[in-house]
Amino acid sequence: METKIIDGKKISEEIKLEIANDTKSFQNKFLVKPGLAVVLVGNDPASSVYVRNKEKSAIDSGMRGKTINLPSTVSEQDLLNIIENLNLSNEIHGILVQLPLPSHISQEKIVEKINPIKDVDGLHPFNSGLLSAGTPRFIPATPAGIRELLIRSDFDTDGKHVAILGRSNIVGRPLANLLSMKSNGGNATVSLCHSRTNNLKDITQMADIIVAAIGIPNFVTQEMVKENAVVIDVGINRVESSLHKRGYRLVGDVEFETVKLKCKAITPVPGGVGPMTIAMLLSNTLQAAKLQCA
Amino acid sequence: METKIIDGKKISEEIKLEIANDTKSFQNKFLVKPGLAVVLVGNDPASSVYVRNKEKSAIDSGMRGKTINLPSTVSEQDLLNIIENLNLSNEIHGILVQLPLPSHISQEKIVEKINPIKDVDGLHPFNSGLLSAGTPRFIPATPAGIRELLIRSDFDTDGKHVAILGRSNIVGRPLANLLSMKSNGGNATVSLCHSRTNNLKDITQMADIIVAAIGIPNFVTQEMVKENAVVIDVGINRVESSLHKRGYRLVGDVEFETVKLKCKAITPVPGGVGPMTIAMLLSNTLQAAKLQCA
Numbered sequence: 001m002e003t004k005i006i007d008g009k010k011i012s013e014e015i016k017l018e019i020a021n022d023t024k025s026f027q028n029k030f031l032v033k034p035g036l037a038v039v040l041v042g043n044d045p046a047s048s049v050y051v052r053n054k055e056k057s058a059i060d061s062g063m064r065g066k067t068i069n070l071p072s073t074v075s076e077q078d079l080l081n082i083i084e085n086l087n088l089s090n091e092i093h094g095i096l097v098q099l100p101l102p103s104h105i106s107q108e109k110i111v112e113k114i115n116p117i118k119d120v121d122g123l124h125p126f127n128s129g130l131l132s133a134g135t136p137r138f139i140p141a142t143p144a145g146i147r148e149l150l151i152r153s154d155f156d157t158d159g160k161h162v163a164i165l166g167r168s169n170i171v172g173r174p175l176a177n178l179l180s181m182k183s184n185g186g187n188a189t190v191s192l193c194h195s196r197t198n199n200l201k202d203i204t205q206m207a208d209i210i211v212a213a214i215g216i217p218n219f220v221t222q223e224m225v226k227e228n229a230v231v232i233d234v235g236i237n238r239v240e241s242s243l244h245k246r247g248y249r250l251v252g253d254v255e256f257e258t259v260k261l262k263c264k265a266i267t268p269v270p271g272g273v274g275p276m277t278i279a280m281l282l283s284n285t286l287q288a289a290k291l292q293c294a
Numbered sequence: 295m296e297t298k299i300i301d302g303k304k305i306s307e308e309i310k311l312e313i314a315n316d317t318k319s320f321q322n323k324f325l326v327k328p329g330l331a332v333v334l335v336g337n338d339p340a341s342s343v344y345v346r347n348k349e350k351s352a353i354d355s356g357m358r359g360k361t362i363n364l365p366s367t368v369s370e371q372d373l374l375n376i377i378e379n380l381n382l383s384n385e386i387h388g389i390l391v392q393l394p395l396p397s398h399i400s401q402e403k404i405v406e407k408i409n410p411i412k413d414v415d416g417l418h419p420f421n422s423g424l425l426s427a428g429t430p431r432f433i434p435a436t437p438a439g440i441r442e443l444l445i446r447s448d449f450d451t452d453g454k455h456v457a458i459l460g461r462s463n464i465v466g467r468p469l470a471n472l473l474s475m476k477s478n479g480g481n482a483t484v485s486l487c488h489s490r491t492n493n494l495k496d497i498t499q500m501a502d503i504i505v506a507a508i509g510i511p512n513f514v515t516q517e518m519v520k521e522n523a524v525v526i527d528v529g530i531n532r533v534e535s536s537l538h539k540r541g542y543r544l545v546g547d548v549e550f551e552t553v554k555l556k557c558k559a560i561t562p563v564p565g566g567v568g569p570m571t572i573a574m575l576l577s578n579t580l581q582a583a584k585l586q587c588a
Contacts, residue, residue: 125422189497
């Protein structure tokens with residue numbers, strides 16, 4: 001049987017269309033336009049691109065999209081005040097502060113300042129806690145996107161063994177809580193692996209689903225994967241390449257060409273998990289607007 | 295080599311002594327007596343015993359211990375008001391509402407009403423979220439007690455594979471987050487297993503440490519355990535017994551007599567994890583007092 005290449009771009013477009021329709025109905029009913037504010041501190045080129053895409057996608061879905069560009073010298077207190085204003089704004093239902101922040105600003109303080117009901121990034125401890133308790137409100141975009149990819153590709157997680165590689169607070173850990181919770185799209189047995197794991201290959205070789213989120217190019221190789229496993233690649237690594245005009249190419253955490261030959265399904269990089277994140281952010285923003293207008 | 299029987303009673307007594315000393319120093323320095331309030335709704339006999347023990351242990355450690363007994367007919371609003379008063383009290387640093395609550399009261403609302411800085415049970419979403427983010431403040435008593443048992447018995451978890459059986463919000467899930475976090479006493483590879491797990495034996499047979507918290511008597515049998523594993527038994531199950539005057543005996547989730555022959559160390563039931571929980575509650579209460587006086 002041919003390996004299925006999970007098309008995250010296509011799936012995310014479908015979701016964005018659903019969200020646009022849902023946004024229209026919501027707006028007709030409540031006369032409120034869902035609003036997303038994205039705060040960018042500094043002018044890192046990659047972050048700027050991400051932020052522009054988020055604003056544009058919000059607008060394309062019929063929402064209000066607002067980017068707040070701040071110099072990298074902005075004080076912590078000024079940033080806290082800006083968030084407070086967004087917390088109070090009736091036009092803004094979702095707030096996202098693009099991370100990382102300059103080192104003179106406490107990321108923790110900033111994230112905790114966002115009103116949890118507007119925390120569409122799902123990183124406020126209150127929202128992480130709801131997720132960890134199995135009653136999530138806003139699920140961080142990448143884990144939410146991965147679950148959605150699995151559901152919409154008809155890969156049931158119930159009772160399945162999932163090996164997650166990487167325990168970050170934005171991917172691995174919330175995903176572990178998400179996939180193991182009592183629910184549809186959950187009920188998996190999750191092994192959360194990381195840099196300290198001793199017997200990694202023993203675990204991945206048992207897994208029905210592998211999620212690689214460690215940021216090491218081509219880390220997951222063919223012999224680590226069970227025949228007919230489903231492989232989700234969260235990595236986006238730049239590898240030098242003289243063949244590409246920009247001087248690098250993007251590769252995932254999975255050795256795609258060889259692993260593809262052994263597994264049942266796999267996400268490509270780019271075009272797999274990546275495109276899902278904005279769709280999930282928009283979904284959270286619409287949900288935030290609903291919660292705030294209910 | 296002989297199997298080590300991990301003596302939770304002895305370890306918990308050591309910890310309580312440390313806490314009593316620490317409480318004395320704290321009180322001398324800040325002229326504040328740490329205070330724990332335990333709220334009990336209804337008169338379930340088992341819950342009444344637990345609550346009395348908590349109050350007594352607090353007092354024995356030099357703290358203020360206060361039990362608030364409420365009839366099972368108390369309204370949700372009255373309970374919320376009582377918690378609000380405890381939130382405002384200068385004499386109370388830790389608040390614990392004994393669960394479960396009668397069905398006319400929302401457990402979620404009550405837990406979320408407790409000021410997170412006084413939530414010594416660690417069940418408020420904000421505190422679960424801090425734990426899940428790897429920056430815990432109040433760790434729920436049972437997971438905290440299990441980690442402490444492992445640390446004080448010199449069983450290093452770093453890089454080890456831990457199979458946790460049971461994904462409850464008071465044991466399995468917070469323990470998974472705790473043991474896998476980047477820290478001393480953490481850094482384990484955790485597989486969180488539960489009733490839906492397909493390949494349970496495959497996972498437990500690989501595990502260096504097994505934690506059984508599923509509430510099924512004698513569920514973990516010898517063939518599920520790897521030679522020289524460490525086995526932590528969280529279960530406290532009543533099994534009918536005509537040999538005991540009270541008509542039952544307590545057994546854990548592990549078939550103690552047979553598993554003992556194969557593993558390196560094991561906790562007994564009773565006398566293993568159980569006695570640790572009150573010690574951890576007192577530790578959280580002292581820490582809460584410190585945070586509130588700092």
